[in-house]
Each structure stands twice: as C-alpha cells, then as structure tokens.
Amino acid sequence: CVLKTVYSQLKKTVSENSQTTTTPSLSFAIFTQSRKEHISTSMLAFIVCISLLAGQCLSGDTCGTQDTSIPQLSVQTYTGSHSATDDKIAASIYVDGAWTPWYRINHGGCDNFDKGMTNYFDEFSDYNSASGWEAIALYNCDTDGLEIDAVGYWNGADSTSVIDFFCFNVAGPFEEDCFTDLDELPQGSCYSGGSSAYYDAVWIDQNNAGCQGIQFYTGKTLVDDDSGTFVAKYFYSSSPGSPSCSNLLLDEKTEFAAMKELFVGSIANVHWSVYAGCLLALLVFVVYKMCQSQRSGAYKTLAAQDTEYGALRA
Numbered sequence: 001c002v003l004k005t006v007y008s009q010l011k012k013t014v015s016e017n018s019q020t021t022t023t024p025s026l027s028f029a030i031f032t033q034s035r036k037e038h039i040s041t042s043m044l045a046f047i048v049c050i051s052l053l054a055g056q057c058l059s060g061d062t063c064g065t066q067d068t069s070i071p072q073l074s075v076q077t078y079t080g081s082h083s084a085t086d087d088k089i090a091a092s093i094y095v096d097g098a099w100t101p102w103y104r105i106n107h108g109g110c111d112n113f114d115k116g117m118t119n120y121f122d123e124f125s126d127y128n129s130a131s132g133w134e135a136i137a138l139y140n141c142d143t144d145g146l147e148i149d150a151v152g153y154w155n156g157a158d159s160t161s162v163i164d165f166f167c168f169n170v171a172g173p174f175e176e177d178c179f180t181d182l183d184e185l186p187q188g189s190c191y192s193g194g195s196s197a198y199y200d201a202v203w204i205d206q207n208n209a210g211c212q213g214i215q216f217y218t219g220k221t222l223v224d225d226d227s228g229t230f231v232a233k234y235f236y237s238s239s240p241g242s243p244s245c246s247n248l249l250l251d252e253k254t255e256f257a258a259m260k261e262l263f264v265g266s267i268a269n270v271h272w273s274v275y276a277g278c279l280l281a282l283l284v285f286v287v288y289k290m291c292q293s294q295r296s297g298a299y300k301t302l303a304a305q306d307t308e309y310g311a312l313r314a
Contacts, residue, residue, distance in 0.1 A: 063110035064120035068159040071128045073105065073136070074152030076118040078180065078201040083147035084115040087140050089204075090213075090248055092240040093153075094135035095127045102139070102243035104250055113146055123249075124154070132156030132218065135235040138204055139213035141245035145205030147180060151232070153218045161219065165231040166202040167191075170214045178203050178211040188225030190233060198222070198231055215239060 066072065073091060077083050089112075090102045103123040106112055112119055127133065132155040140146055148166075155161040167190035171178035179199035190196040205211050216232035 063107040063112050063114075063117065064122070066120050066160075067122075070122065070125045071133070071154035072152065072160065073121045073124055073154075074118055074150075074160075074162070075105070075113070075121070075138070075148060076150040076152075077113045077115055078147035078149040079116045080147055080180065080201070081115075082145070083149075083201075084111075084117075085113050085140070085142075085144045085146040087113075087142035087144045087146060088245060088248070089113065089146060090139040090141060090243040090245065091121070091123065092137045092243070093124050093127060093133045094137075094235065094238070094240075095129050095133050096131070099137070099238070099240035100124065100127060101249050102240065104248035106250070118150075118152075120152075128154065128156075130156050134219075135215060135217050135237075137213060137215040137235075137240050139243055140204040140206060141243070141248075143206045145203050145207065145211075147201050147203050149201050155219065161230055163216075163218070163230045163232050165198045165200065165222070165229065166214075166216070167231055167233050168197045168199070169234045170216050170232050171202055171204070172210050177208050186222075187227065187229055188222030190222065190231060192223045202232075213242070 066074070073093070075089075077085075089105055091105045092099050092102050094100075105119070105121040105123055107119065107121075111117070124133075133153050136151060136153055138148070138151075150162050150164050152160050152162045165183065166179065168179070169190075179202050181200035183198055183200065186198065190198050202214060203211050204213055214232070215235045217235045218230075220231055220233045222229045222231050
C-alpha cells in the first residue's frame with residue numbers, strides 16, 4: 001500500500017510537470033518529454049530500491065524458533081568451512097506406521113542451514129503422535145552439500161530429543177565420502193558384537209550417489225554407553241523413496257505466507273552491495289529532485305513569456 005501511494009504521488013508529479021507550458025513549441029515539447037522519461041526512470045529506481053530495503057527488513061536474522069510445546073524438526077549445520085548450503089532440502093518422517101509426504105524444510109527470507117546454525121521447522125507440527133516419530137528421512141535435491149551436525153525430533157513423551165552422532169551405515173556405501181570426524185574415543189558402539197564406528201557429522205549431497213539422502217531411527221542409543229547418547233541408526237523397515245524435488249510440499253497456511261516466501265526469500269539472497277547501490281541511488285534521486293525544483297520556476301517563467309523567442313529560450 002505504501003509503495004502504491006508513493007507511485008501514485010510521483011506519477012501525479014510527472015503528469016503536472018509535463019503540463020508546465022501551453023506554448024506549442026517543438027523544442028520545448030522535446031525537452032518536456034525527455035524530462036518526463038528521466039523522472040519515470042528515477043521513479044522506477046526509487047520504487048525498486050524501497051522494495052529491496054523492505055524485503056531486507058522483513059527477512060530478519062533467525063530461521064525459526066524452538067517451541068517445545070509442538071512437534072518440531074530441527075537440523076543443526078556443522079561448523080566446517082563448507083558445511084552450509086542454499087540447496088533445497090526435503091524431509092519426511094515415519095510416524096504411526098507410515099511415512100509422511102516429502103516436505104521442503106525452509107524458512108523464506110532466512111539463510112537456512114548457515115554454518116553452525118540450528119534451524120527449527122514446523123512442517124510436521126500436526127504429527128503429534130503420543131508414541132513420537134519413529135524415523136526421519138532427509139534428502140538434498142542439489143549439489144551444494146549440507147553437513148549435518150545434529151537432528152532434533154518429537155519423541156512423544158517430553159517433547160524433543162536430539163541425535164548428535166551418526167552410525168557408519170546411515171549413508172554410503174563408502175562411508176568416508178559421507179561422514180566427517182570419526183569418533184576416535186568412542187563412548188560405545190553403534191551395534192552390539194563389535195566396535196562399530198560412528199561419526200560427528202554426515203553429508204547429504206547429489207554429487208555422490210551414496211550421500212544423496214539418509215534415513216534413520218529415532219530414540220536409539222549407543223551400545224555399552226550408560227549416558228544414553230542418541231545416535232542415528234539406519235532405518236531398514238521401509239523407505240519413503242526419493243522425493244520429486246520439483247513438486248515438494250510447502251507448509252504454507254495462507255496465500256500471504258506463500259507470497260511472502262517468494263518475495264522475501266528472493267530478497268534475502270541479494271548481495272549487500274545491491275543495498276548499498278540502492279541507498280546511493282536514493283541519495284542521487286533526492287539531490288536531483290532538489291535541483292529540479294530550483295530550476296522549474298525559471299523554466300516556467302521563460303515558457304510563459306508571450307514573446308517571439310520565449311519558447312525557444314525555454
């Protein structure tokens with residue numbers, strides 16, 4: 001509404017400026033048209049800049065907030081130099097004996113999955129089974145890998161539990177390509193009957209056929225570990241299959257929410273230099289309007305002179 005009002009007012013100003021003379025002079029008409037086009041260009045730049053700045057204000061600096069009263073999925077990105085991603089990440093959960101549809105987990109206008117960040121997602125808030133979620137599947141639709149440090153889930157009892165480690169067979173078959181930081185001093189093992197390895201972080205990435213996605217049990221702990229450390233173990237009962245990345249569901253409740261994601265999500269990824277350029281453009285526009293205002297009185301006086309050379313001088 002604000003932008004529409006500004007646009008209408010500037011359009012009115014352009015219209016008034018284009019009618020500053022009644023002298024039917026070709027030279028003055030050319031000048032007026034050129035001036036009108038210049039104002040229209042500046043007006044467009046002004047509106048675009050205001051839109052960009054408004055989008056930046058709406059975007060905020062966090063991606064979701066923790067709410068222990070509802071079922072939430074949380075994903076913590078690892079702190080490595082290439083851990084973060086801007087890729088499309090999909091998730092599905094196994095609850096009450098069935099997999100949910102694949103959802104894109106995303107907060108419009110935020111740097112989702114930035115390095116070291118924990119993101120809280122409400123896409124599965126309606127799946128509040130008293131027995132909790134039995135398994136989780138995560139999938140990366142693109143080739144900018146995401147390195148996952150921890151995953152939080154609804155346990156049905158006291159709200160949320162967090163998985164901090166990942167067993168060697170959650171992804172693969174070549175584990176060294178999909179995992180980071182083998183635990184050299186293990187607190188226990190993934191499975192009984194041996195010292196099976198587990199890792200601090202796991203990659204999901206389309207660049208490796210074995211690392212595109214992972215699926216794992218919730219509520220599982222390390223064997224021979226009295227502290228009850230949660231670890232991701234491969235879920236073998238069934239699979240949700242690969243998602244259709246071009247047709248993922250979005251947890252949008254209203255038309256406005258969908259429009260906001262489209263607008264704010266695009267604006268948030270604009271480089272800071274664009275905003276700096278917009279501020280400079282606004283400053284130039286204001287100075288131009290001030291100079292124009294000072295000149296307009298003189299032009300109107302010259303154009304109004306009912307003399308042989310009045311229009312030409314204008």
